[in-house]
Amino acid sequence: MSDYPFLSREFLSALEETGCTTAATGWQARHLGGGRRPFMPLYVKTHSYGEYVFDWAWADAYHRAGLAYYPKLVTAIPFSPITGPRLRPPAEQLDGKAAEALFAELRDIAADTGASSWHLLFPDTATRRLFRGLGLLERSGVQFHWFNRGYRDFDDFLAACNARKRKMVRRERRRIAEQGLRVEMREGTEIDTRLWAFFFRLYQLTYLKRSGMEGYLTEAFFERLGTTLADRLAMAVAYVDGEAVAAALYLHDAGSLYGRYWGCLREYECLHFELCYYQGIEYAIRRGLDRFDAGAQGEHKIPRGFEPVETWSLHWIRHPEFAVAIADFVARERAYNLRYLEEARSLLPFRTGGD
Structure with a gap:
């Protein structure tokens, strides 16, 4: 996955150079390697925001025990709960000795910074496999992804669903036109400066609604993406009477589409489903992409054809007693997640038998 956009120099440097990942924001970059050595993103964190693998209870347990959970070390794509490679070159090209060297360097940094732990979030299968055997805890989660089964178009996808779905x-797609909405998918340089400014306003409004804060990312970050990663970008924009009223941002590589952020000036029935799901499905089919990762959470994705998948994170806990307690927690959590996955799969909308 050499064209995975989130591990690219362009993406990570955009975060750092536009003020999103800095010591002041609690994301101090201390990346490993580079040059002839494998590169791995690493951040010294003073909180757990923007990670989407929730360890607030662990931090609280440390606090109640009179111990400091922060700082901690995190290998992740900041603010992006997206499974993918976490090494350059990719893990498939590395061996166990490389993993051992990286892990030794991580422990040295933990000692230097006083970090309680290291957390590798949303690694792909190859990265996860590379670090096995190092005594790391494996934690599972669940997301919902759409998979392209060779569909010719959106109607072909719908033909695979049962009649009710x-x-x-x-009906949901009809409601868009009935409300006077028109949707366009813009790509790359078609997303101009005015549209980026509009989208950033939506991004802030969405975060204000959800959490009362204006989000983690800056307007300069989005503008930088529009310049340095234009060939990986698409934006679904909804208009009423020629006025843009909502938008959803996507990134993609050769095989996958990634839905990232969305927002609207006004609420419209079914517009979230249209911009964030159906437009993405159509785009993935049109480009011949295998998978559409629309982001974290969202059981409402299941009846719309998004399948439950297991996600992973790896954890090194320096304190031996807490390591034992957390290992017990993640084992019990995995058992729950496996039951949940089975139940979620039973709710998928695809045709069975004579439907």
Whole structure:
């Protein structure tokens, strides 16, 4: 996955150079390697915001025991709960000795910074496999991804769904036109400066609604992406009477589409489903992409064709007694997640038998 956009120099440097990941924001970059050595992103964190693998309870347990959980070390794509490679070159090209060297360097940095732990978030299978055997705890999670089964177009995808869900999706899509909305998918340089400014306003509004804060990312970050990663970008924009009223941002590589952020000036029925799911599905089919990762959480994705998948994170806990306690927690959590996955799969909308 050499074209995975989130591990690119362009993406990570945009975060750092536009003020999103700095010591002041609690994301102090201390990346490993580079040059002839494998590169791995690393941040010294003073909180757990923007990670999407939730360890607030662990931090609270440390606090109640009179211990400091922060700082901690995190290898992740900041603010992006997206499974993918975490090493350059990719883990498939590395061996166990490389993993051992990286882990030794991580422990040295933990000693230097007083970090309680190291957390590797949303690694792909190859990265996860590379670090096995080093005594790391494996924690599972669940997301919902859409998979392209060779569909010719959106109607071909709908034909794979049962009649009730086909009717639901078609009804939701009709509501867009009935409300006077028109949707365009803009790509790359078609996303101009005015549209980026509009999208940043939406981004801030969305975070204000959800959490009362204006988000983690700066307007300069989005503008930088529009310049340095234009060939990996798409934006679904909804208009009413020629006025933009909502938008959803996507990134993609050769095989996958990634839905990242969305927002609206006004609420419209079914518009979130249209911009964040159905437009993405159509785009993935049109480009021949295998997978559409629309982001974290969202059981409402299941009846719209998004399948439950297991996600992973790896954890090194320096304190031996807490390591034992957390190992017990993640084992019990995994058992719950496996039951949840099975139940979620039973709710998928795809046709069975004579439907």
